[in-house]
Amino acid sequence: MQKGLKNATVIGAGIGGLSAAIALRKTGLDVTVYERNTKDHAGGTGITQPQNVFSVLKDLDIYEECLKSGVQLDYMEMLDKEGNLLFEANEKFIDKEGPGRNAIWRSTLKDVLLSKALSLGVNAEWEKNLINYKENEHNVSLSFHDETQITTDLLVSFDGIRSNVRDIMLGRTVSPQYLGMGAWRIPITFEKNALSKKGFIMKDGTTKLGVFPLTDTDGYAFILTPVPADYWDEEEKRYDTVRNMLEPFHGKGDFIKTCFTRDTPIIFSPIEEVVLKEKWYTNRVVIGGDAAHASAPTLAQGAAMALEDASVLGQEISKVSSLAQALHAYYTRRFPRANAIQSFSSEVIRNELAGNFNQAEIIAKSNSILQQAY
Numbered sequence: 001m002q003k004g005l006k007n008a009t010v011i012g013a014g015i016g017g018l019s020a021a022i023a024l025r026k027t028g029l030d031v032t033v034y035e036r037n038t039k040d041h042a043g044g045t046g047i048t049q050p051q052n053v054f055s056v057l058k059d060l061d062i063y064e065e066c067l068k069s070g071v072q073l074d075y076m077e078m079l080d081k082e083g084n085l086l087f088e089a090n091e092k093f094i095d096k097e098g099p100g101r102n103a104i105w106r107s108t109l110k111d112v113l114l115s116k117a118l119s120l121g122v123n124a125e126w127e128k129n130l131i132n133y134k135e136n137e138h139n140v141s142l143s144f145h146d147e148t149q150i151t152t153d154l155l156v157s158f159d160g161i162r163s164n165v166r167d168i169m170l171g172r173t174v175s176p177q178y179l180g181m182g183a184w185r186i187p188i189t190f191e192k193n194a195l196s197k198k199g200f201i202m203k204d205g206t207t208k209l210g211v212f213p214l215t216d217t218d219g220y221a222f223i224l225t226p227v228p229a230d231y232w233d234e235e236e237k238r239y240d241t242v243r244n245m246l247e248p249f250h251g252k253g254d255f256i257k258t259c260f261t262r263d264t265p266i267i268f269s270p271i272e273e274v275v276l277k278e279k280w281y282t283n284r285v286v287i288g289g290d291a292a293h294a295s296a297p298t299l300a301q302g303a304a305m306a307l308e309d310a311s312v313l314g315q316e317i318s319k320v321s322s323l324a325q326a327l328h329a330y331y332t333r334r335f336p337r338a339n340a341i342q343s344f345s346s347e348v349i350r351n352e353l354a355g356n357f358n359q360a361e362i363i364a365k366s367n368s369i370l371q372q373a374y
C-alpha cells in the first residue's frame with residue numbers, strides 16, 4: 001500500500017474507469033467514480049472480449065459473471081460477399097482448452113463492472129462532468145460543471161478519446177486522428193439460435209460487415225467502409241444507408257437484413273485514433289484506456305487494453321510504496337503493448353484502404369504480443 005495515499009478519484013464510468021475503480025479499491029484505497037452521463041446511459045452495442053482479457057477479468061473477479069452473461073465464440077468465419085466460407089479463424093489463440101472470445105452487450109458488461117465495484121465499496125456519482133483540475137504536491141483539486149469541487153490524493157482518468165483530463169495534463173488539445181473509415185453499429189434480433197455461435201466477417205470491396213451473437217436471440221452487426229473525413233450520417237438516414245451498404249451481401253448477409261428495422265437505434269462513428277508521444281502521468285494524475293491510446297476497432301482490442309491498463313495500475317500501486325514509482329512502472333509496462341496493438345489496428349485499416357484484405361500476418365504479429373503476459 002502506498003505511503004500517504006488514502007483515496008483515488010476515477011473520471012469516467014466506462015469499461016476502463018469502472019475496471020480501474022475495482023482494481024484500485026482492491027489495493028485498499030477509498031475510490032469514487034465520477035461520470036458525466038446518467039447511470040442508465042447505454043452507449044454502444046456489443047463488445048467482444050478476446051482471450052487475452054480473460055486474465056484481467058479473473059484479476060477483477062468478474063470472469064465467471066462475464067462469461068455467464070455473454071456468448072463464447074470459438075471460431076470466426078471469414079466469408080466472401082456471397083456467404084461462401086473462405087476460412088475460419090480460431091479464437092483460442094492463448095488457451096486452446098478454454099472458451100474463445102466472449103461477446104457481450106456493453107450495457108451488460110458495465111452492469112457487471114458496476115455491481116462489482118459497488119460491492120467492494122466504490123462510490124459512484126452520476127451526471128458529474130469534470131471541467132478542470134489543479135494538481136499540487138499534496139493533492140489534486142477537481143472542479144465539476146455544477147460548481148462543486150473536491151480534492152483527491154490521486155486522479156485516475158479513463159475519460160475516453162476526447163479526454164479533458166489528458167488535454168489539461170498535456171497543456172494542449174489533442175485532436176484524434178481520422179483513419180479514413182466510418183463505422184455503423186446495428187443491434188440485431190433473431191429467432192432463438194437462428195445465428196450460430198460464431199462471429200463472422202464478410203467483405204465487399206472496401207466494405208466490411210461483421211456480426212456477433214450476444215445472446216441466443218440478439219447480437220450486433222457492424223459495417224466499416226471508407227468515408228470522407230467530414231462525413232456524418234444523420235440518425236434518421238442511417239437505416240437506409242445501412243440497407244444500401246448491405247445490398248451486395250448474400251447468404252448470411254441476407255439473413256442480417258431481416259434482423260433490424262427502421263426503428264433500430266443505429267450508431268455511426270468515424271474511426272479515429274489517439275497516439276501520444278508524452279507520458280500518461282504526472283505526480284498525482286494518470287490516464288488510461290482510450291484517453292491514452294484510442295485505437296481503430298479492427299482487432300477488437302480497445303476495451304481489452306483499457307481493462308489491462310486498469311489491472312496493471314492496481315498491481316503497481318499495491319506493489320511499491322512510492323506513487324512516482326508506481327505510475328512510472330504502470331506506464332513502462334503498458335505503453336509498449338498498447339502502442340503495438342494500436343499500430344497493428346490502424347495498419348489493418350491502411351491495408352484495407354489499399355485493397356489488401358489478407359490480414360493474417362498482422363493478426364499473427366498482434367497475437368504473438370497478446371500471448372505474452374500483460
Ligand SMILES: Cc1cc2nc3c(=O)[nH]c(=O)nc-3n(C[C@H](O)[C@H](O)[C@H](O)COP(=O)(O)OP(=O)(O)OC[C@H]3O[C@@H](n4cnc5c(N)ncnc54)[C@H](O)[C@@H]3O)c2cc1C
Nearest residue numbers: 012014015016036048130159160289290297300302303304
Ligand atoms: C465500432 C467500434 C467497435 C469496437 N469494438 C470493440 C471490441 O469488440 N472489443 C474491444 O475490446 N474494444 C472495442 N472497441 C473499443 C472500445 O469501445 C473502447 O476502446 C473502450 O470503450 C474504451 O473504454 P474507456 O473506458 O477508455 O473509454 P469510454 O468507453 O469512452 O468511456 C469514457 C467515459 O468517461 C466519461 N467521461 C468523459 N469525459 C468526462 C468528464 N469530463 N467527466 C466525467 N465523465 C466523463 C464518458 O461519458 C464515458 O462514460 C470498439 C470501438 C468502436 C468504435
